Amino acid sequence: MSEHAASSFVRQELVPERAAPVNTTGFVGFLRTRLFNSPTNVLLTLASLLLLWFTVVPAIRFLVIDAVWPPAIRSWLVDTVWRGSGGSSGTDRSACLETAGHAAGACWPYVQAKFTQFIYGFYPQAERWRVNLTFILAAVLLLPLLIPRLPAKGINAGLFFVAFPVVAFFLLHGGGLGGFGISWTASLLSGLTGSMGEAGRKLASAGEATEVVGPILVLLGKLVMLLSTAVSFLVWPMTWLRDQIQASSRPLWTDFAASAMIVSALVFILNGGIRSGWRSLIASLAVFAGIGAVIAALGLDHGGLPVVDTRLWGGLLVTLVVSVTGIVTSMPVGIALALGRRSTIPLIRIFSVAFIEFWRGVPLITVLFFATYMLPLFLPGNFTIDGLVRVLIGIALFAGAYNAEVVRGGLLAIPRGQAEAASALGLSYWKTTALIVMPQALRHVIPGLVNSFIALFKDTSLVSIVALFDLLGQLRASFADPVWATPTTLFTGFAFAGMIYFVFCFGMSRYSLFVEHRLNAHRRS
Amino acid sequence: MTMTANSIVSIAGLNKWFGDFHVLRDINLDVGKGERIVICGPSGSGKSTLIRCINALEEFQEGRIVVDGIELGPNLRRVDDVRREVGMVFQSFNLFPHLTVLENCTLAPIWVRHLAKKDAEAAAMKYLERVKIPQQAHKFPGQLSGGQQQRVAIARALTMNPKVMLFDEPTSSLDPEMVKEVLDTMVDLAQEGMTMLVVTHEMGFAREVADRVVFMDAGQIIEANTPAEFFANAQHPRTRLFLSQILR
Numbered sequence: 001m002s003e004h005a006a007s008s009f010v011r012q013e014l015v016p017e018r019a020a021p022v023n024t025t026g027f028v029g030f031l032r033t034r035l036f037n038s039p040t041n042v043l044l045t046l047a048s049l050l051l052l053w054f055t056v057v058p059a060i061r062f063l064v065i066d067a068v069w070p071p072a073i074r075s076w077l078v079d080t081v082w083r084g085s086g087g088s089s090g091t092d093r094s095a096c097l098e099t100a101g102h103a104a105g106a107c108w109p110y111v112q113a114k115f116t117q118f119i120y121g122f123y124p125q126a127e128r129w130r131v132n133l134t135f136i137l138a139a140v141l142l143l144p145l146l147i148p149r150l151p152a153k154g155i156n157a158g159l160f161f162v163a164f165p166v167v168a169f170f171l172l173h174g175g176g177l178g179g180f181g182i183s184w185t186a187s188l189l190s191g192l193t194g195s196m197g198e199a200g201r202k203l204a205s206a207g208e209a210t211e212v213v214g215p216i217l218v219l220l221g222k223l224v225m226l227l228s229t230a231v232s233f234l235v236w237p238m239t240w241l242r243d244q245i246q247a248s249s250r251p252l253w254t255d256f257a258a259s260a261m262i263v264s265a266l267v268f269i270l271n272g273g274i275r276s277g278w279r280s281l282i283a284s285l286a287v288f289a290g291i292g293a294v295i296a297a298l299g300l301d302h303g304g305l306p307v308v309d310t311r312l313w314g315g316l317l318v319t320l321v322v323s324v325t326g327i328v329t330s331m332p333v334g335i336a337l338a339l340g341r342r343s344t345i346p347l348i349r350i351f352s353v354a355f356i357e358f359w360r361g362v363p364l365i366t367v368l369f370f371a372t373y374m375l376p377l378f379l380p381g382n383f384t385i386d387g388l389v390r391v392l393i394g395i396a397l398f399a400g401a402y403n404a405e406v407v408r409g410g411l412l413a414i415p416r417g418q419a420e421a422a423s424a425l426g427l428s429y430w431k432t433t434a435l436i437v438m439p440q441a442l443r444h445v446i447p448g449l450v451n452s453f454i455a456l457f458k459d460t461s462l463v464s465i466v467a468l469f470d471l472l473g474q475l476r477a478s479f480a481d482p483v484w485a486t487p488t489t490l491f492t493g494f495a496f497a498g499m500i501y502f503v504f505c506f507g508m509s510r511y512s513l514f515v516e517h518r519l520n521a522h523r524r525s
Numbered sequence: 526m527t528m529t530a531n532s533i534v535s536i537a538g539l540n541k542w543f544g545d546f547h548v549l550r551d552i553n554l555d556v557g558k559g560e561r562i563v564i565c566g567p568s569g570s571g572k573s574t575l576i577r578c579i580n581a582l583e584e585f586q587e588g589r590i591v592v593d594g595i596e597l598g599p600n601l602r603r604v605d606d607v608r609r610e611v612g613m614v615f616q617s618f619n620l621f622p623h624l625t626v627l628e629n630c631t632l633a634p635i636w637v638r639h640l641a642k643k644d645a646e647a648a649a650m651k652y653l654e655r656v657k658i659p660q661q662a663h664k665f666p667g668q669l670s671g672g673q674q675q676r677v678a679i680a681r682a683l684t685m686n687p688k689v690m691l692f693d694e695p696t697s698s699l700d701p702e703m704v705k706e707v708l709d710t711m712v713d714l715a716q717e718g719m720t721m722l723v724v725t726h727e728m729g730f731a732r733e734v735a736d737r738v739v740f741m742d743a744g745q746i747i748e749a750n751t752p753a754e755f756f757a758n759a760q761h762p763r764t765r766l767f768l769s770q771i772l773r
Contacts, residue, residue, distance in 0.1 A: 423608065428605065
């Protein structure tokens with residue numbers, strides 16, 4: 001009877017609601033349930049407290065309490081927080097030596113005295129406003145880009161990734177422009193035809209000297225020479241135009257106007273002419289107006305700002321230039337290599353694999369040494385690239401190879417069905433990749449990418465071994481200054497540099513968490 | 526399997542190998558405009574591979590496939606032309622999880638048909654209403670039930686105005702309670718005259734909607750007939766064995 005009742009059950013009354021169990025949240029609840037809930041945990045808690053006592057407390061003593069402060073800050077501290085401690089003035093090391101009586105603390109007047117050096121390096125005093133302006137421009141363009149709610153992301157990104165690097169170059173490095181689009185194109189093309197003719201001549205003369213394959217080489221050389229002559233006839237109107245422009249009274253502006261007209265007309269026609277090309281025509285003219293404004297503002301038509309050689313750059317400036325350029329350029333390199341490694345075309349795949357494995361297999365220091373000291377030996381005599389640019393390229397390729405593997409990890413996580421569904425809708429390979437596969441893949445690998453960005457930011461300190469004085473290099477250079485030789489200079493300097501690095505890296509880390517959270521909105525239901 | 530003048534998909538002498546495995550063997554099939562064909566058979570019989578060949582998600586080694594006058598071959602331009610004419614619904618939905626339901630439905634019209642965003646959205650809302658989930662338009666796929674996701678996938682395929690719809694086991698990964706809502710949507714679509722090739726084990730759907738039922742085993746078409754004949758009077762012993770196992 002009872003068995004029968006058990007097997008057919010119909011609930012008569014629903015289970016009533018009950019009060020929640022005792023609260024385990026809040027501070028006291030936290031202490032009770034997490035820190036002191038078992039003998040082991042009590043022991044662990046006490047051990048941790050001791051550890052904190054022996055690390056945090058001395059650090060605070062060194063950095064704040066026993067520290068020697070610059071006069072301005074010290075007087076404020078003395079008035080408001082505590083009375084009478086530390087030295088008197090902040091112009092040389094004597095301030096930090098007076099503390100000999102008790103435990104020595106950080107020597108902040110040293111940081112104050114060297115601060116401009118840490119930021120600008122040997123950048124000439126009179127020109128430092130240019131660095132400040134670049135920093136301000138970067139901040140003004142970058143901040144709105146990082147805040148998702150603000151509009152006009154497309155224009156903003158264009159300004160930051162395309163216009164800003166050019167402006168920053170002319171601001172930081174200085175110098176002017178002799179020509180514009182037409183002159184550059186003409187020089188490039190005539191250089192190309194020139195080297196083609198040269199190669200043809202060499203081939204032909206080599207052919208005359210050899211026995212068996214000689215005639216073939218001569219024929220080939222003659223063909224190349226003929227081709228270069230033909231191309232030079234095609235290029236001729238271009239070079240003629242350049243010569244006319246260079247002969248005019250204001251070559252840059254003439255060239256600029258001509259380039260603007262030609263490019264805008266092309267854009268107008270390619271986007272449908274009178275029917276639908278007006279918008280792109282206006283956009284193109286607006287871009288050229290912007291370029292013109294920059295040329296006028298920086299005076300690029302008459303020499304621009306005085307040139308500051310990159311050897312004079314230093315400190316945080318170099319650290320930021322190297323790391324931001326590295327981060328921004330390594331992304332496209334990484335994405336291209338990751339796609340190349342998955343390509344079905346063997347040549348592209350083999351190239352990508354070889355490239356990635358080469359750069360990952362070589363230490364960054366080797367890359368930097370090679371770029372700085374070996375590359376100039378291989379390049380033809382009159383052909384030089386700026387030392388900083390060589391380092392930038394080396395770091396971009398190095399970081400690109402690392403990013404490629406991170407991005408590939410993301411690509412592997414995307415099910416094949418995603419690309420199939422996109423193809424089935426008629427999207428091409430590139431559209432499928434750009435709209436469906438890559439956005440999802442990159443979201444998966446934000447932690448990994450930011451990880452390598454942070455590593456890159458700190459690896460920039462390695463440039464100090466190839467005679468570039470980044471923040472850390474500048475810091476070490478300042479240790480050699482006898483005016484500030486005190487027992488705590490070294491510790492103070494590294495503590496200060498550590499804080500700067502920490503601010504940037506922690507900022508990147510937190511921002512990446514925010515982005516991750518926002519972009520993964522679709523995973524929460 | 527006669528060649529009709531108004532056939533929209535015609536497959537002739539199709540052979541395909543996965544490595545050494547002969548997965549499709551001498552397939553001949555003509556689908557007329559507005560015809561509904563249900564393809565069934567045991568797993569591994571090549572049903573899915575067959576319909577994936579029709580929009581070139583799989584390549585084949587021998588034979589020819591002509592879709593709406595466009596012959597599928599190694600020429601990749603034509604592949605895109607064919608895919609624009611053919612909509613596909615997958616077993617695992619394959620919605621784009623990082624886009625909202627509406628964005629899923631406007632992506633291809635905007636990027637392939639080059640519609641203005643506003644027009645594409647208006648059209649997409651029309652199709653979402655047709656599959657009865659317009660109120661979910663701004664949610665992400667992950668926030669919908671399986672049945673709703675599959676209906677979005679159907680709407681997404683319809684936004685490209687396909688002439689043929691391919692369904693690759695559209696209800697196989699759904700909870701039993703959700704199978705009906707998807708099948709109802711497909712029945713509606715059939716009644717509007719859409720040409721459909723459906724790989725499914727839903728024999729009720731086949732009976733109700735199909736013009737022809739095709740039974741496949743071991744990579745070949747064993748039997749094709751009207752549903753009434755197919756279910757009541759199967760000719761081949763393999764078909765009878767299959768039917769006896771799934772119709773209990």
